[in-house]
Amino acid sequence: MTKIITVEGLKKSYGKVQAVNGIDFYVEKGTLFAFLGPNGAGKSTTVDMISTQIKPDAGRVLVDGYELGREDGAIRAEIGIVFQDSVLDALLTVRENLLLRGSLYGMEKDALRDAVASAAFAADVTGFWNRPYGKLSGGQRRRADIARALVNTPQILFLDEPTTGLDPQTRRKIWNTVHMLQKERGMTIFLTTHYMEEAAQADYITIMDHGSILAKGTPAELKENYTRDMLRITPKKDEKLSALLGKEEIAFQKSGGDFIIQLRHTADAIGIIDKCREEIAGLEVRRGTMDDVFLNITGAKVRN
Template structure:
């Protein structure tokens, strides 16, 4: 649904995108993860035809963003970093305005607005002024406005910025529902948990380049520090296992052994097979892999722990 090749964009002497390649499959969520200034929003602006690239190609739903911008706009929806709702109108009026701009007609507009108000749990607040809406409600309304024309591709630019945990989880559930219905989502975020929860694939953008790409599990395996922790019943079994498993680290006080591992099935099977061959029983086992915080820090040199923007 989205194909990007050698995308470049500069503002004066500042290079924002420096040869970005990206492919997003239909009916999936791809997260663009990166620090401030990495080029995430610029990428979304180019794909949504708001900004023209300096070089490279980008196609959305089969249409070129430069040569066929009208066809691209007809296929997409965009929810930016900040709610684009009109605070002088009610929620229902905001949706009706968007429906009319999308040329749905009076009857079609009314039906679609009623459907969206129900879907986003805004029926009771539909005719109330937006001053009475919480931040989460305004964000849900903003996304509902994006969906008025049932786009096949949706760009979400840091959609949960500033939301409380409950509102954030509500937005995640909405996104999951959209993808289950076949919508393709490109999500930009600095929320590592958000990328981990929602994304089928993650592309890490830093300094205008994609520095890594893969599933969340694949990216976590790029970072050293993963291990299998084994606990034994007695010191004798622990000592035997430590001699058997090269590179392992033992803790005599807790009777545990830490064995370096990439977290994969084959690595686990190898360890268990060697223990079984030596007739060693394991009381407890756990697998520890680096999280996306570790991945982000290793790939970009930025630590986002505690970051909410």
């Protein structure tokens, strides 16, 4: 696939703090790309540089063929950004906010009207676009934020923790909108999130910490490389199961009265269960998750 973002040797320091330390990665056109890391990892600084908001100290960035630092105006025309904190006017209606945003691109009256209507329809805000932004619910505000970012018909949509603080049902509505944009418009989605179940939907994931890239891959590849499935057995009698597992040379740990066995492959649980069937009171097979990946790579839990 075509690379729509290419980052090479990107660096940024603040005094003695190396926020971004010579990172390299790329994003393929039309994909959902998740960019993860603990607070202070350098994610926001990286996104701010790619989107022309701050100037890098070193490195080269291409966005849809345009070079950062030389063609920043062209890059801004290619991207839309949904910030974690809204930039819309609370007193203006959604429609007025979108018209104001579109006017910044120098659109003619008819083109501006069409662009605003298209953005409003795509983000599903037409049902409340005559209401003041400040009177909207959290989910409605977030959809209005997405509409604002779509007014210039961007090729790339940056989503900075777009569903933080929203309830599960509202988060699902937001993601329905995002998936529609990716599928129907071929839009590239660049996501930062603290919700690992959202990251698990991505086509490709890059994880960074302390200003450096630590891991890259699809969700399946990262789970394969950085997690293990687990078999949890509740024994009928502790001593008998312990002796049986020892005889079969099956390594285990004990936690809360249960026996925890790390699996190389999920199917390995079948053979272990067969050997221990008479001593099992209960069991659970748990597959590795993106939370496990994140913890094993960064050594830190996901923090909001």
